[in-house]
Amino acid sequence: MAVVVGFIPTPVGFAALEAAHREAERRGGPLIIVNVVRDDVGEDPRHADAGQLERAQDMVRRSSVRIAVRQEHTDDDVSDVLVQVVEEEGAELLVVGIRRERDMARHLLGITIQKLLTSSPSDVLVV
Template identity: 35%
Template sequence: MSVVVGYVPSPEGRVVLERAIAEARARGTRLVALNVPRAAEFAQDFVADDDDLQHLDEALAAAGVEHEVRRGAGDETPADTLLDLVEEVGADLVVIGLRRRSPVGKMIMGSTSQRVLLDAPCPVLAVQFD
């Protein structure tokens, strides 16, 4: 079993990662961190470059967590890539980040978050941040 976390190289992403590390430790399972580019938006800030992923790997090793770091190919939606990984590794928890939204924004939650929350075959821990 494992904990899967959707990773974004940002201050908010580090908060989500810390929560995922704590969950993996508490469960005694490995952590699989996934960064997924969107094919049309590969240069966006939420895409981890090679240095970001190397630093992530080093941080997880320093945290003493059995782990794996992956980058999605960007040929599927981020939700599909994350959900495929959850199935592949037999995850018992998914950790994702959610941005604080206005009342209208809550009605039209981001499609990635909504898909993961609704379609994951295991519990999803949504870490909310501003």
């Protein structure tokens, strides 16, 4: 069954990608790597450029499962786009990472993660 990973080009994003790759191989894949670009936000470190997407693919290139990379552009909420991809792909798992830089971040989930946990039609793995 398909595994979707919400990918951002940060250490947290690459950790989520590794976890999603393991899950996709365990479940028989495919693995769909999704980077969501907010069109209404200019420079954003969560927007992956071509080189960062290539690096993500290189991490999982020797996989036994099919890999697909999608960069979705939206003016909507990131969580809505990820849920839509999960539905389109018939995925059984969505993998996302959370930031842990601040002390409080360890105790609170961001609004995007909260929305995904309550609205995703699949299981959600938070890394």
